[in-house]
Amino acid sequence: MTPAAPQAAAAAAMRIECRGVGHRYSAGRGLDPVSFTLTGPGLAAVTGPNGSGKSTLLRILAGLLRPVAGDSVVSVSGREVPAPERRHVTGWLAPELQFYGEFTVRENLDFAAEARGLAHGREAVLNAARAVGLSERLGDRAAALSSGLRQRLRLAFAILGDPPVLLFDEPGSHLDEAARERLAAFIQERRTSARVLVATNDSREWSLADERITLGTRDLGDPS
Amino acid sequence: MILRGILLLWIAAGIILAFTWAPLVPVLQETTRVLYFHIPSAWVTVLALGWSMVASVLYLYRRRLEYDDHAGTAAELGLLFCIGATVSGSLWAKAMWGSYWNWDPRETSIFFLLLVYVAYLALRGAIDEPRRRARLAAIYSVAAFVAVPFLMFVVPRLYDTLHPDPIINPRGKVDMDNRIRMVFTGMLLGFTGLFYWMLNLRVRVLRIERRREDQGRPMEVAGA
Amino acid sequence: MSASRSARAIWAILRKECRSEWRTRYGLNAALLFALTSLTAVSFAAGRLGDRSDLLAAFLWIVLLFASLASLSHTFVREVEGQTLPMLRRVASPTEIVAGKLLFNLLFLVVIELLTIPLFLLLMAAPAPQWGAFLGVLGLGSLALALASTLIGALIAQTRGRGALFAGVSFPLLLPVLAAAVNGTRAQWQNLPVASELRLLAAYGAALLAVSVLLVDHLWEE
Numbered sequence: 186m187t188p189a190a191p192q193a194a195a196a197a198a199m200r201i202e203c204r205g206v207g208h209r210y211s212a213g214r215g216l217d218p219v220s221f222t223l224t225g226p227g228l229a230a231v232t233g234p235n236g237s238g239k240s241t242l243l244r245i246l247a248g249l250l251r252p253v254a255g256d257s258v259v260s261v262s263g264r265e266v267p268a269p270e271r272r273h274v275t276g277w278l279a280p281e282l283q284f285y286g287e288f289t290v291r292e293n294l295d296f297a298a299e300a301r302g303l304a305h306g307r308e309a310v311l312n313a314a315r316a317v318g319l320s321e322r323l324g325d326r327a328a329a330l331s332s333g334l335r336q337r338l339r340l341a342f343a344i345l346g347d348p349p350v351l352l353f354d355e356p357g358s359h360l361d362e363a364a365r366e367r368l369a370a371f372i373q374e375r376r377t378s379a380r381v382l383v384a385t386n387d388s389r390e391w392s393l394a395d396e397r398i399t400l401g402t403r404d405l406g407d408p409s
Numbered sequence: 410m411i412l413r414g415i416l417l418l419w420i421a422a423g424i425i426l427a428f429t430w431a432p433l434v435p436v437l438q439e440t441t442r443v444l445y446f447h448i449p450s451a452w453v454t455v456l457a458l459g460w461s462m463v464a465s466v467l468y469l470y471r472r473r474l475e476y477d478d479h480a481g482t483a484a485e486l487g488l489l490f491c492i493g494a495t496v497s498g499s500l501w502a503k504a505m506w507g508s509y510w511n512w513d514p515r516e517t518s519i520f521f522l523l524l525v526y527v528a529y530l531a532l533r534g535a536i537d538e539p540r541r542r543a544r545l546a547a548i549y550s551v552a553a554f555v556a557v558p559f560l561m562f563v564v565p566r567l568y569d570t571l572h573p574d575p576i577i578n579p580r581g582k583v584d585m586d587n588r589i590r591m592v593f594t595g596m597l598l599g600f601t602g603l604f605y606w607m608l609n610l611r612v613r614v615l616r617i618e619r620r621r622e623d624q625g626r627p628m629e630v631a632g633a
Numbered sequence: 634m635s636a637s638r639s640a641r642a643i644w645a646i647l648r649k650e651c652r653s654e655w656r657t658r659y660g661l662n663a664a665l666l667f668a669l670t671s672l673t674a675v676s677f678a679a680g681r682l683g684d685r686s687d688l689l690a691a692f693l694w695i696v697l698l699f700a701s702l703a704s705l706s707h708t709f710v711r712e713v714e715g716q717t718l719p720m721l722r723r724v725a726s727p728t729e730i731v732a733g734k735l736l737f738n739l740l741f742l743v744v745i746e747l748l749t750i751p752l753f754l755l756l757m758a759a760p761a762p763q764w765g766a767f768l769g770v771l772g773l774g775s776l777a778l779a780l781a782s783t784l785i786g787a788l789i790a791q792t793r794g795r796g797a798l799f800a801g802v803s804f805p806l807l808l809p810v811l812a813a814a815v816n817g818t819r820a821q822w823q824n825l826p827v828a829s830e831l832r833l834l835a836a837y838g839a840a841l842l843a844v845s846v847l848l849v850d851h852l853w854e855e
Contacts, residue, residue: 209623211537244855247723249719249722249723253472272724272725282719282720283715283717284717285720286715288652288653292652296724297720299642299645300641300645300729301642301724301725302641469851524804524808527801528801528802528804531798531801532788532789532792535789536791536792536793537793540855541855544854545788545791545792547851548851549802551847551848552781552785552841552844555837555841555843556809559809559837559840563809563813563833
């Protein structure tokens with residue numbers, strides 16, 4: 186096997202594709218049909234004005250939202266992953282992610298690891314916490330976290346178990362400079378082996394992307 | 410246009426004949442007349458329920474909102490006819506046995522159908538977003554479909570029956586005078602036609618309303 | 634998706650519900666209070682009904698019905714109010730989620746019954762039940778109540794409606810349970826066989842379960 190082949194194989198084995206994927210909430214708001222293909226690991230950015238459907242697109246790819254039009258395909262290790270099973274291969278981070286306030290950070294993450302059936306749950310939780318700098322905060326109740334720490338918890342939740350596809354919706358919000366730098370370093374490190382998709386309007390976040398998907402020029406309103 | 414006219418004349422003829430030409434059943438005397446309105450109403454109640462449930466299942470499969478229009482409209486009409494059947498039945502009971510309501514099996518059954526209709530429409534009324542409403546209402550519809558036979562079979566075991574069986578027994582054999590049978594069948598068809606006509610009308614209105622809301626940017630895709 | 638992985642997910646969710654309930658405890662307290670209040674009202678209004686097995690059976694199941702209506706939707710309402718549904722949907726499938734919450738609701742109902750029923754039997758001066766038949770009807774009836782309530786709870790949590798809507802919408806589904814359970818409970822006090830009521834409850838429970846399994850995947854698609 187020549188050195189180029191394994192990389193090509195890895196590239197072919199991981200794919201995100203959208204064919205005319207669109208969604209409509211009531212009153213004409215949503216996501217206009219969009220098509221694109223992303224193969225292999227890397228960093229791609231989804232940009233567009235407020236209400237253009239960035240969050241909607243990520244929800245569809247994460248398997249949370251069933252689109253009104255089009256198909257989305259997420260393929261990992263050569264195998265297509267249908268929407269109901271995407272939680273096993275994708276990590277999703279979004280502002281609407283909330284945790285159980287009466288549980289500690291560790292309990293929330295432990296629960297997530299256990300329910301998802303991660304092989305080495307305890308370890309995965311510690312790794313994720315360490316990666317986002319929450320190791321000292323594992324015993325804190327989730328309700329008591331500041332917005333910045335809560336964002337880090339969202340990130341830890343998304344990267345739990347090192348999923349091969351990461352879907353980040355506004356990952357840098359509420360983060361201070363140090364945390365942002367840590368996030369950027371993390372993404373830089375992961376983009377060589379995982380497919381990272383970041384939805385954002387922050388140029389600091391999309392400027393380093395290999396590919397950029399720009400959504401809608403019409404203002405369709407904020408779906409949330 | 411012509412069909413509407415025919416329907417109108419048909420029902421008018423039915424009403425007139427019911428009061429003039431059709432003979433009386435000995436044991437029922439004048440209350441025989443109720444037969445031509447009460448039973449067709451009950452029939453349409455059941456028909457509407459079935460139609461609504463089938464439309465619900467079709468929506469879950471095909472995801473065309475038009476199916477949900479049918480489901481919701483059929484339920485609204487079903488409620489109307491159910492109220493008609495309940496009230497006419499109650500008046501008949503008063504005339505025949507001296508009390509408006511006795512919880513006899515048939516009365517109880519029609520009342521339960523009323524409850525199902527009201528619950529279904531209440532659920533629909535509590536959801537604003539069309540697709541969520543369609544989906545959740547469809548789920549309830551299927552669940553109700555399971556409950557309805559139990560509601561119909563459990564009830565007779567609890568109470569004795571006062572309901573007249575001599576004319577129409579469970580096996581469906583109609584033991585009537587020819588003229589009664591003719592007017593009765595005619596009204597049965599007439600009521601069915603009425604239901605179909607009103608359903609059609611409302612579904613068309615809903616279709617037009619939705620087209621206007623989509624503002625010419627429809628995104629319905631068959632299947633999915 | 635393997636069965637054992639699902640089982641572990643369901644178990645994890647059940648434990649989460651229990652722990653959540655234990656930490657906040659507002660659900661259980663309120664439900665117990667409600668059950669005791671209904672019981673008090675019934676006892677106060679009707680008095681000792683030692684010889685009226687028909688009324689005893691009816692009141693018993695009305696109290697249980699009220700307790701269910703007042704509390705079994707809370708597992709989903711909590712998720713909606715805490716906005717934790719997206720997180721939950723990201724760690725488990727709809728079937729696992731509903732199964733876990735169903736088991737919790739069943740456990741919850743059992744706890745309420747453990748406290749309410751002895752009190753009921755005492756306050757209403759009920760004759761000693763035929764325990765086998767009594768518990769059989771109680772068990773299958775509770776299972777059916779929990780099944781219907783969990784499914785409807787999941788629906789209502791996504792609407793604007795709350796407790797009253799939950800009561801109204803679940804009532805048609807709960808009626809067959811009520812009818813069969815009241816009949817069965819009355820029958821065992823009258824030394825009559827309860828086999829047909831048990832069969833009915835089991836059949837209805839199985840039908841509800843089958844329907845839930847089929848429909849659960851459509852509960853959350855947004």
